[in-house]
Amino acid sequence: MSIDELVQGVLNQKRRYLARLISLIEDEDIQAMEALSQLYKHTGKGHIIGVTGPPGSGKSSLVTKLTAEFRKRSKTIGIICVDPSSPFTGGALLGDRIRMQEHSLDDEVYVRSMGTRGHLGGLARATSDAVRAVDAFGKDIIFVETVGTGQSEVEVVDVAHTVIVTDVPGSGDDIQAIKAGIMEIADIFVVNKSDLAGADKKVTEINAMLDIDPKEQAWRPPVLLTNARTGEGIPELVDNILAHLEHLKGSGLLQKKGLQRSRDELQELMKYKLTKELSQKLQGKPEYEKAIKMIAKRKQDPYTVAEQLIAEFLFSETR
Amino acid sequence: MSSSKKIRVLVAKPGLDGHDRGVKIVARALRDAGMEVIYTGLRQTPEMVVRAALDEGVHCIGLSILSGAHNALFPKIMELLKAEGVSDILVVGGGIIPEDDIPDLKKAGISEIFGPGTPLDVIVEYIKTNVKL
Numbered sequence: 001m002s003i004d005e006l007v008q009g010v011l012n013q014k015r016r017y018l019a020r021l022i023s024l025i026e027d028e029d030i031q032a033m034e035a036l037s038q039l040y041k042h043t044g045k046g047h048i049i050g051v052t053g054p055p056g057s058g059k060s061s062l063v064t065k066l067t068a069e070f071r072k073r074s075k076t077i078g079i080i081c082v083d084p085s086s087p088f089t090g091g092a093l094l095g096d097r098i099r100m101q102e103h104s105l106d107d108e109v110y111v112r113s114m115g116t117r118g119h120l121g122g123l124a125r126a127t128s129d130a131v132r133a134v135d136a137f138g139k140d141i142i143f144v145e146t147v148g149t150g151q152s153e154v155e156v157v158d159v160a161h162t163v164i165v166t167d168v169p170g171s172g173d174d175i176q177a178i179k180a181g182i183m184e185i186a187d188i189f190v191v192n193k194s195d196l197a198g199a200d201k202k203v204t205e206i207n208a209m210l211d212i213d214p215k216e217q218a219w220r221p222p223v224l225l226t227n228a229r230t231g232e233g234i235p236e237l238v239d240n241i242l243a244h245l246e247h248l249k250g251s252g253l254l255q256k257k258g259l260q261r262s263r264d265e266l267q268e269l270m271k272y273k274l275t276k277e278l279s280q281k282l283q284g285k286p287e288y289e290k291a292i293k294m295i296a297k298r299k300q301d302p303y304t305v306a307e308q309l310i311a312e313f314l315f316s317e318t319r
Numbered sequence: 320m321s322s323s324k325k326i327r328v329l330v331a332k333p334g335l336d337g338h339d340r341g342v343k344i345v346a347r348a349l350r351d352a353g354m355e356v357i358y359t360g361l362r363q364t365p366e367m368v369v370r371a372a373l374d375e376g377v378h379c380i381g382l383s384i385l386s387g388a389h390n391a392l393f394p395k396i397m398e399l400l401k402a403e404g405v406s407d408i409l410v411v412g413g414g415i416i417p418e419d420d421i422p423d424l425k426k427a428g429i430s431e432i433f434g435p436g437t438p439l440d441v442i443v444e445y446i447k448t449n450v451k452l
Contacts, residue, residue: 016373016403023376027324090325091350097371098360104367111374115355117325 039136050160055148058192060099061228078134081145085115122146122153169198336386348439397428
């Protein structure tokens with residue numbers, strides 16, 4: 001399959017080409033970057049919704065029910081769900097599709113599972129590019145479901161326009177609610193499993209946390225109760241998601257975030273390229289190996305050696 | 320360049336069959352062998368299996384069935400794959416499948432059938448050797 005075929009296939013909404021492109025992205029194949037650079041101008045249209053929260057808090061079920069509600073409103077859907085890869089074997093069991101069976105034959109829903117492949121932060125390295133591929137394909141709404149997160153996996157905030165943080169009743173006291181990290185990234189809080197005891201208390205605790213925020217906020221994250229099994233609270237959640245997008249557009253935050261994202265991405269890519277180039281140049285060089293030994297023996301220090309190697313290999317040779 | 324290339328496998332239980340202990344053990348073994356295993360749960364139609372396999376970009380489909388409907392469902396899945404123009408996905412099966420049925424299933428395009436008692440290493444090795452990455 002040539003790059004042009006791949007690009008045309010994605011633009012013509014052929015699912016197999018999208019699947020192929022995402023595989024190439026995951027495998028860090030050079031063709032993926034070439035295809036993405038051609039597709040870039042066709043992206044930026046989809047509303048990207050991040051869903052994050054602890055394992056078993058109902059993220060997949062919530063995404064399934066949200067998908068059903070958005071489908072009722074005639075939106076097309078892409079879903080990228082991330083599950084952890086084993087740090088020992090690199091293998092992964094990707095089980096998020098199990099909850100999504102009701103959409104499995106809907107032509108307007110594309111679901112892709114992804115292992116983290118060693119990446120921390122709640123997403124895979126390939127996730128943001130995969131989202132971009134689905135965006136170019138033309139899906140209106142793109143869900144990014146993170147791995148079950150703890151307190152500090154907040155990377156989804158760099159990918160999504162709207163971040164939903166899910167929690168369940170009975171998960172820790174009000175001090176948990178004022179800790180830094182995941183509680184800070186929510187645009188919308190969802191307390192799922194609303195039928196369990198303590199659901200209202202959880203809502204109160206999160207609201208109390210929001211009350212003591214000293215910053216004047218143009219958007220106060222709503223705290224919503226849902227039951228992803230029965231679908232209770234889902235239409236309200238969709239209304240709030242759409243209201244958040246309107247807020248982003250109306251306040252100029254959407255452009256501002258877009259600019260920041262482009263800056264971050266460009267920096268990230270340059271860093272990646274430079275690092276790769278440097279390690280290729282250093283690969284197998286005797287002075288590199290020697291320097292490592294000297295550092296280990298405490299004859300030299302890593303701070304100075306790093307500066308020297310960069311000056312010698314990255315700058316002097318390319319000039 | 321593609322040093323991070325991983326074998327992706329869909330393990331699926333087609334048809335009306337609630338026995339999933341076997342498939343979970345196989346899924347776990349494939350995971351431990353470094354593969355990315357997508358499990359879609361019980362009661363999948365052939366159409367659902369094929370759709371999931373294509374969307375997920377898998378290299379291999381492992382079908383587990385204990386209900387006796389393999390002669391209907393396995394060939395149907397192969398038919399659908401062919402209709403989609405897919406020939407590079409390795410399809411293997413397992414479960415309770417009588418010896419006499421195996422030749423016809425292989426003729427339909429199932430590469431190998433693993434019966435009860437097959438050592439997990441045998442399945443892992445077979446997939447590693449025969450998938451087209």
